[in-house]
Amino acid sequence: MTLLNIRNLSLSIHGTPILRDLSVxxxxxxxxxxxxxxxxxKSMTALATMxxxxxxxxxxxxxxxxxxxxxxxxxxxxxxxxGNTIGMVFQxxxxxxxxxxxxxxxxxxxxxxxxxxxxxxTPASARDLVRDTLTRVGLPPEKVPLTxxxxxLSGGQRxxxxxxxxxxxxxxxxxxxxxxxxxxxxxxxxxxxxxRDLVRDFAMGLMMITHDLAVVSQIADRIAVLRKGEIVxxxxxxxxxRQRRHPYTRALFAASRHRAQLCDVPVHEPLLRxxxxxxxxxMKRTGLFQPRPRFRALKDVSFDIRRxxxxxxxxxxxxxKSxxxxxxxxxxPVSGGQITLDGRLIDVNNPATRRKMQVVFQDPxxxxxxxxxxxxxxxxxxxxxxDAPTAAARDAAIAEVLTAVDLSPSDGAKYIHAFSGGQRxxxxxxxxxxxxxxxxxFDEAVSALDVRVRxxxxxxIADLSRRYGLSYxxxxxxxxxxxxxxxxxxxxxxGEIVxxxxxxQVFDAPSHPYTRKLIAAAPRLPAFGDEALSTDRGxx
Amino acid sequence: MLRYALSRLTSLAISLAVASVVIFLVVEVAPGxxxxxxxxxxxxxxxxxxxxxxxxxxxxxxxxxxNWVTGMLAGDFGMSYTYRTPxxxxxxxxxxxxxxxxxxxxxxAVLIAFPAGVLAAARRGKTSDISVMAATQLGIALPNxxxxxxxxxxxxxxxxxxxxxxxxxWSYFPSAIKALTLPAVALxxxxxxxxxxxxxxxxxDTLHEDYIRTARAKxxxxxxxxxxxxxRNALIPVLxxxxxxxxxxxxxxxxxxxxxxxxxxxxxxxxxxxxRDLIVVESVVMLLVFAVILVNFLVDLAYAAVDxxxxxxx
Numbered sequence: 001m002t003l004l005n006i007r008n009l010s011l012s013i014h015g016t017p018i019l020r021d022l023s024v025x026x027x028x029x030x031x032x033x034x035x036x037x038x039x040x041x042k043s044m045t046a047l048a049t050m051x052x053x054x055x056x057x058x059x060x061x062x063x064x065x066x067x068x069x070x071x072x073x074x075x076x077x078x079x080x081x082x083g084n085t086i087g088m089v090f091q092x093x094x095x096x097x098x099x100x101x102x103x104x105x106x107x108x109x110x111x112x113x114x115x116x117x118x119x120x121x122t123p124a125s126a127r128d129l130v131r132d133t134l135t136r137v138g139l140p141p142e143k144v145p146l147t148x149x150x151x152x153l154s155g156g157q158r159x160x161x162x163x164x165x166x167x168x169x170x171x172x173x174x175x176x177x178x179x180x181x182x183x184x185x186x187x188x189x190x191x192x193x194x195x196r197d198l199v200r201d202f203a204m205g206l207m208m209i210t211h212d213l214a215v216v217s218q219i220a221d222r223i224a225v226l227r228k229g230e231i232v233x234x235x236x237x238x239x240x241x242r243q244r245r246h247p248y249t250r251a252l253f254a255a256s257r258h259r260a261q262l263c264d265v266p267v268h269e270p271l272l273r274x275x276x277x278x279x280x281x282x283m284k285r286t287g288l289f290q291p292r293p294r295f296r297a298l299k300d301v302s303f304d305i306r307r308x309x310x311x312x313x314x315x316x317x318x319x320x321k322s323x324x325x326x327x328x329x330x331x332x333p334v335s336g337g338q339i340t341l342d343g344r345l346i347d348v349n350n351p352a353t354r355r356k357m358q359v360v361f362q363d364p365x366x367x368x369x370x371x372x373x374x375x376x377x378x379x380x381x382x383x384x385x386x387d388a389p390t391a392a393a394r395d396a397a398i399a400e401v402l403t404a405v406d407l408s409p410s411d412g413a414k415y416i417h418a419f420s421g422g423q424r425x426x427x428x429x430x431x432x433x434x435x436x437x438x439x440x441x442f443d444e445a446v447s448a449l450d451v452r453v454r455x456x457x458x459x460x461i462a463d464l465s466r467r468y469g470l471s472y473x474x475x476x477x478x479x480x481x482x483x484x485x486x487x488x489x490x491x492x493x494x495g496e497i498v499x500x501x502x503x504x505q506v507f508d509a510p511s512h513p514y515t516r517k518l519i520a521a522a523p524r525l526p527a528f529g530d531e532a533l534s535t536d537r538g539x540x
Numbered sequence: 541m542l543r544y545a546l547s548r549l550t551s552l553a554i555s556l557a558v559a560s561v562v563i564f565l566v567v568e569v570a571p572g573x574x575x576x577x578x579x580x581x582x583x584x585x586x587x588x589x590x591x592x593x594x595x596x597x598x599x600x601x602x603x604x605x606x607n608w609v610t611g612m613l614a615g616d617f618g619m620s621y622t623y624r625t626p627x628x629x630x631x632x633x634x635x636x637x638x639x640x641x642x643x644x645x646x647x648x649a650v651l652i653a654f655p656a657g658v659l660a661a662a663r664r665g666k667t668s669d670i671s672v673m674a675a676t677q678l679g680i681a682l683p684n685x686x687x688x689x690x691x692x693x694x695x696x697x698x699x700x701x702x703x704x705x706x707x708x709x710w711s712y713f714p715s716a717i718k719a720l721t722l723p724a725v726a727l728x729x730x731x732x733x734x735x736x737x738x739x740x741x742x743x744x745d746t747l748h749e750d751y752i753r754t755a756r757a758k759x760x761x762x763x764x765x766x767x768x769x770x771x772r773n774a775l776i777p778v779l780x781x782x783x784x785x786x787x788x789x790x791x792x793x794x795x796x797x798x799x800x801x802x803x804x805x806x807x808x809x810x811x812x813x814x815x816r817d818l819i820v821v822e823s824v825v826m827l828l829v830f831a832v833i834l835v836n837f838l839v840d841l842a843y844a845a846v847d848x849x850x851x852x853x854x
Contacts, residue, residue, distance in 0.1 A: 050757060052753065052756055052757065075761075076761070079759050079760070079761050080759065081759075082756065082757055082758065082759040083757060083758035083759035083760075084759055087757070088757040090750060090753065090754060090757075092750055095749065095750035095751065096750045096751055096753075096754045097751055097754065098751040098754075098755070098769050098773070099751070099773070099847070099848075099849060100772050100773060100846065100847060100848060101769075109755075109758055109760070109768075110758040110759055113758075113759055113760065113764075115759070149848045149849070149852075151848070151849050151852075152852070162754065165754070165758060166757070
């Protein structure tokens with residue numbers, strides 16, 4: 001018996017084809033993962049099922065839920081289905097809730113709607129059901145009162161509220177669009193467990209959309225791989241993972257477990273020294289004449305980065321990674337201790353230390369001024385140099401770094417909107433390289449990229465470190481990425497470095513309980529056959 | 541919430557103190573001696589001195605400042621140099637015209653702007669949206685004194701529904717309201733046009749938020765989503781504009797007061813300046829500053845009432 005049956009679904013938006021002849025089905029109690037890279041049509045499939053496609057969308061084919069073709073329903077009939085027979089969970093728990101309403105109000109809202117002409121639930125019974133449902137998703141009202149506002153909850157708690165909203169009417173079908181992508185690994189593991197339990201308990205069908213194959217392998221019964229709006233391969237998760245019939249599936253797999261080839265570097269003297277650094281932030285006063293309490297974001301942090309070394313930094317959000325990055329760049333003053341580069345104190349106003357250290361940020365879309373040409377964007381760090389090249393030498397330097405990141409020198413004349421996410425990240429690396437720095441900070445530099453692009457960028461970083469003798473600090477929440485690109489790794493928790501050591505040693509034999517917890521929570525791609533064992537030194 | 545209100549109240553008091561010093565200095569530094577103005581060019585020096593001491597102009601500036609401030613706190617704004625009547629009496633007479641007029645105009649502006657803005661946002665790009673936007677263009681572009689004269693021509697002279705100007709006083713209640721109606725409409729229209737545009741764009745912004753999609757996924761219709769989730773989130777910029785508009789309407793209605801011969805605050809300031817009646821100018825300006833700061837305080841409280849995140853911050 002099938003619950004959801006999508007047959008020959010094609011979708012175009014303003015004439016641009018988005019989905020082509022897509023057919024999948026979900027049975028009650030079954031978890032289907034839709035996976036693929038960005039732009040493959042995963043989210044559009046979900047929105048088509050919800051009847052929430054953007055304006056200008058045209059569909060053909062059939063989306064049958066319990067035999068009813070959803071595409072034939074009128075808007076009022078669809079409103080009766082949404083939140084009732086189909087629930088949906090979104091990616092960004094931070095923005096998915098109305099900031100001005102209490103969580104109790106928002107969870108109860110769908111109960112107070114008039115459905116199919118039936119009277120809405122009475123406030124009292126609605127409140128009871130809201131309490132039960134929030135307790136079921138792990139937010140008992142005794143601990144998290146219904147009167148809380150979203151900004152008073154953590155990301156994981158908010159995602160639980162969103163899940164409670166989606167399941168409160170016991171929908172037959174639940175759609176979850178990247179439900180854990182914005183969460184920390186330990187929270188992700190809890191949310192995945194919760195979703196799996198709910199599917200079993202309520203015999204719901206779950207359409208799970210995710211780009212992360214490791215997550216897929218943990219949760220899905222069946223998997224459909226999308227590419228450019230078409231399903232290239234689908235089947236039982238185990239079979240698809242084992243057989244990987246389609247070249248695209250194989251490419252995704254290889255990229256997911258990709259490890260860059262790092263060359264061996266001789267150990268040198270320390271380049272950057274962080275000594276007993278702490279950073280306090282003042283908080284809200286508790287009383288009018290009380291001193292401001294302080295929040296200690298970094299606690300006595302000490303480490304070295306040696307010349308040529310590739311160091312990783314992992315930890316969950318709020319662990320102090322960003323504070324440390326800002327302190328290292330000299331953007332934030334430290335409250336205690338000192339940071340030196342090549343024996344000189346870091347100072348944001350001293351171009352000499354600044355040009356030796358550059359940074360590449362996460363978001364390839366918002367870290368460039370859209371009105372400047374690429375040549376100007378990447379030559380900006382020149383103002384840090386007294387002897388910055390001019391005229392022809394400047395053009396030659398721009399051409400050289402563009403070539404170094406596998407772009408063409410002629411790309412310098414283009415604007416940033418002409419480039420894809422991966423190309424923008426190459427441009428960001430070119431910008432960091434142009435002053436010939438000795439140290440680059442990669443702050444979640446590949447987190448926003450698709451797996452195949454990510455693999456290419458990681459190779460580029462490894463290659464550059466070899467050619468230019470670069471040292472870098474690679475900061476990421478993604479343990480598997482850090483494992484493939486660093487020699488040594490540090491684990492940060494609540495402002496402290498709780499463990500550091502050679503990367504493989506830390507990952508294979510973690511000594512600190514927090515590291516063990518992180519590694520246990522991180523979803524793992526299963527290893528099938530000898531190929532997996534020989535090419536991968538194991539995945540996290 | 542209480543802590544938030546207290547912190548806002550403190551900043552209100554400080555702003556007022558600073559404003560009083562600035563106003564006093566600016567008015568005192570301005571050239572023109574009220575006594576010599578009152579007595580004319582040929583005044584005798586001893587008459588002038590006598591008048592100056594009678595007006596209290598011969599004591600040091602700092603003393604005059606404190607006399608002025610402490611007087612105001614006690615409700616005594618001093619005597620008008622020109623009319624020899626208590627300033628407080630003059631201001632309260634005028635305030636009873638200007639304040640109701642400002643509230644009337646603002647009420648009309650809000651009544652027009654909310655339905656128009658919501659309609660335009662809900663039907664973005666459709667005919668109703670385009671017509672509303674065209675009308676707001678016109679409302680912003682038309683000078684309001686010219687529009688006021690059109691109103692007089694049509695409703696007062698042709699139709700004879702309203703009188704062309706003047707104010708009968710509040711003892712004649714219905715006709716007082718009637719006398720304020722045309723001026724209020726003339727004042728409200730441009731403000732309504734601005735408010736409509738602000739509300740429309742704020743609503744369109746919030747309609748793109750993720751929680752709007754969440755609400756739709758819960759089964760709310762487009763209309764329910766707009767009213768229950770988008771509108772309140774769009775209120776913050778709208779409240780800011782309403783606050784600014786109220787201050788403007790209270791003091792900036794001078795041209796409209798002139799067109800309709802209304803005895804309002806705007807005309808009082810204008811007359812006092814031309815007659816060097818410094819004490820009246822100081823007091824009216826101080827009152828207007830007080831009104832503006834008070835309105836800002838109320839707008840701050842309204843923000844907190846709308847947005848729980850502001851309440852917990854303080």
